[in-house]
Amino acid sequence: MNLIDWIMWKSGLDNRSKKYSYGEDPILGYTSARKHADGWVKSTCGYCSVGCGMQLGVRNGKVVGVRGDPDHPVNLGKLCPKGLAEHYAIEAEDRAMYPLLRENGQLARIGWDEAIDTLVEKFRAVQRKYGPESLGIISTGQLVTEEFYALGKLVQLGFGARNFDGNTTLCMSTAVAGYKRSFGSDGPPGAYEDMETADVVLLIGANIAENHPILCMRLEANPTRTLIVADPRVTKTAMMADVFLPVKPRSDLALVNAMLRILVDEELYNKEYVEQHTTGFDELRASLDQYTLEYAAKITGLAPELIRKVALLYGNAKAAFIGWTMGVNHSTKGTETVNAINNLALLTGNIGRSGASPFSITGQCNAMGTREAGFASGLPGYRKFESEDDRQELASLWNLPVARIPAKRGLAYPDIIEAAVAGKIRALWIIGTNPLVSFPNIDVLKQALGNLDFLAVQDGFHPTPTTELADLMLPAAIWGEKEGTYTNSERRVSKVNAAVNPPGEARSDFHIFLAVAERLGCREEIFPGWKSPGDAFDEWRRVTAGRLCDYSGMTYAAIESNGGIQWPFPQGSSTNPAAVRRLYADGRFQTDDGRARLLPTQWAPFPEQPNKEYPLILNTGRTVEHWHTRTKTGGISILQRLSPRAWLEMNPVDARQLGLRPHDRIEVISARGRVSKVELRITEIVAPGQVFLPFHFVESNANRITQSAFDPISREPNYKQCAVRVERSSLHERQNA
Numbered sequence: 001m002n003l004i005d006w007i008m009w010k011s012g013l014d015n016r017s018k019k020y021s022y023g024e025d026p027i028l029g030y031t032s033a034r035k036h037a038d039g040w041v042k043s044t045c046g047y048c049s050v051g052c053g054m055q056l057g058v059r060n061g062k063v064v065g066v067r068g069d070p071d072h073p074v075n076l077g078k079l080c081p082k083g084l085a086e087h088y089a090i091e092a093e094d095r096a097m098y099p100l101l102r103e104n105g106q107l108a109r110i111g112w113d114e115a116i117d118t119l120v121e122k123f124r125a126v127q128r129k130y131g132p133e134s135l136g137i138i139s140t141g142q143l144v145t146e147e148f149y150a151l152g153k154l155v156q157l158g159f160g161a162r163n164f165d166g167n168t169t170l171c172m173s174t175a176v177a178g179y180k181r182s183f184g185s186d187g188p189p190g191a192y193e194d195m196e197t198a199d200v201v202l203l204i205g206a207n208i209a210e211n212h213p214i215l216c217m218r219l220e221a222n223p224t225r226t227l228i229v230a231d232p233r234v235t236k237t238a239m240m241a242d243v244f245l246p247v248k249p250r251s252d253l254a255l256v257n258a259m260l261r262i263l264v265d266e267e268l269y270n271k272e273y274v275e276q277h278t279t280g281f282d283e284l285r286a287s288l289d290q291y292t293l294e295y296a297a298k299i300t301g302l303a304p305e306l307i308r309k310v311a312l313l314y315g316n317a318k319a320a321f322i323g324w325t326m327g328v329n330h331s332t333k334g335t336e337t338v339n340a341i342n343n344l345a346l347l348t349g350n351i352g353r354s355g356a357s358p359f360s361i362t363g364q365c366n367a368m369g370t371r372e373a374g375f376a377s378g379l380p381g382y383r384k385f386e387s388e389d390d391r392q393e394l395a396s397l398w399n400l401p402v403a404r405i406p407a408k409r410g411l412a413y414p415d416i417i418e419a420a421v422a423g424k425i426r427a428l429w430i431i432g433t434n435p436l437v438s439f440p441n442i443d444v445l446k447q448a449l450g451n452l453d454f455l456a457v458q459d460g461f462h463p464t465p466t467t468e469l470a471d472l473m474l475p476a477a478i479w480g481e482k483e484g485t486y487t488n489s490e491r492r493v494s495k496v497n498a499a500v501n502p503p504g505e506a507r508s509d510f511h512i513f514l515a516v517a518e519r520l521g522c523r524e525e526i527f528p529g530w531k532s533p534g535d536a537f538d539e540w541r542r543v544t545a546g547r548l549c550d551y552s553g554m555t556y557a558a559i560e561s562n563g564g565i566q567w568p569f570p571q572g573s574s575t576n577p578a579a580v581r582r583l584y585a586d587g588r589f590q591t592d593d594g595r596a597r598l599l600p601t602q603w604a605p606f607p608e609q610p611n612k613e614y615p616l617i618l619n620t621g622r623t624v625e626h627w628h629t630r631t632k633t634g635g636i637s638i639l640q641r642l643s644p645r646a647w648l649e650m651n652p653v654d655a656r657q658l659g660l661r662p663h664d665r666i667e668v669i670s671a672r673g674r675v676s677k678v679e680l681r682i683t684e685i686v687a688p689g690q691v692f693l694p695f696h697f698v699e700s701n702a703n704r705i706t707q708s709a710f711d712p713i714s715r716e717p718n719y720k721q722c723a724v725r726v727e728r729s730s731l732h733e734r735q736n737a
């Protein structure tokens, strides 16, 4: 509400005619006058990794509306509810506007010079006292690639710090680790178009109808496909399925291994592809011995004939696509499950051609960009820390001594937190993420943050549960206020543009990183001649030339005019920039011998089994209206009205046994804590013995009860299964009275 409207409202004057008047817009047609724009700026949605093209309508320096870009190949003008309301985040009342420094326990406004001086002095002091490894940095998949690339250089070459990771480890590191082990490199091999051309689409632990809604449009464009959905919940995506597999929690690995065994036993695999393009077949076959239909049926809860039916459907498909998201990734067996999925695709030759791909559906808008730009689990351009050639190549590209480039990755996100608990990490820089809501077993994180000598938080919003704890708060521009590129799940690099200026004194993350480098005295060395994200992009094109994620043929103008370009797109490429590209079409992989690896994997029970005290299995997940920790969507009234609070889904069988009724307020209790006064929904969406809680809501934070269990390879948390009990809240209150 602007000042004049506020004065009218406070004075009791009727301003409804202003609010509800309509008019004819040349593009939108007959619509609310408040949405009429003077001009439209093309950009890309800043929420999920689908990467929808959109246009932001601007009037008088404000974004007054958004619409889907009808020419963008990903979404053809459509947007989901979050995308349609995204511009409201720009005007939110809790936007961070000024740098703040904690003095006498309170955050007080300071200028940028003092803020940057403080950040550098505090970090340097901690590193001098405790060593370079005592500084940790946790960033986000919300930055544009240019910012993430700049941040990696700043952290590793400027501060000489290695303990750098992002919130992407909480959602996608498992897919990264799985791809690297199977194919020698990260990189989803397929394209969204494969959903339209596959004759079998298998979705495992992927509720795209809630979490990547526009992909359902791509599926619907393929009416002849057989859609198989494996999920413990009857999700909205499961309701679209031709074949639904209501698997027991975290039994997907046993299901996939049983499918593999049937394909091998019945010789339904592609012998020629396996012989020419893979290694490890004999070891894989031997590892499948125990995965009989009966064994898999016992683990998954599925009928043996259903498992066989699905294996035959997949094995007989001309082109089969497997998509997965957090149901697979959020698991201590996640990486192995990704490898088993890749085994299925390799064994049947379902990779590198239209309709045929294993395909991780990424989470955040630019999680893929962070994976390419590296500095966390790998070096930029999918180079390896341990490869001397890779380090040498980067050193010459950057004109720096090779000794400046680390030969080993630093700590992953959960290990940074554990190191802070142990007093080894003493200063932390958190950028664009809100771990006080998103990190599992939140008490451990609180202990870690409480141990620090200095905490800097950089975010577009304040207060958030995390910025409230900061010693230094740096206000950042958000989507709609800055420029760069995002890469979506199908490796499509799309342009992001500023439509308006950031509020108050907030700056783009890119310019904050430049200022920090300036203060460190290394700006010209690590960011030579850089003034805008376009300068970083030019260097990034050179750094990726010849790599799997080759950007060298792209320009900002070409990206915009084609609605994004999929990598690899090398300089001099004769192919149409708008053409659909797939990886590994030639059967050559990024391993030393060029062959993909068939890897044996073994199912095991999830770490915290239900027991007498905690008899239910908790599953956590998302809802279409909200984004992660609700920093952006919590202040958007239409989304809040649609989904105002958390709820717990429970099967009627369990509810009857516990004497609970719909809409009861209940407590969800694990060995680590409790979530209080959650509304109960009694529904057959969840099976008996299981409950589901969305993780977006700080007031009912699911991470008070999740556990500290991580995939040993990817370090991704096992958010999905922990043992809980449920009680009516009034009972708890009586006990505490």
Ligand code: SF4
Binding pocket: 045, 046, 047, 048, 049, 050, 051, 052, 075, 078, 079, 080, 081, 082, 083, 084, 211, 212, 213, 214, 215
């Ligand atoms: S599907 Fe994802 S990218 Fe598309 S509008 Fe919705 S949130 Fe944005």
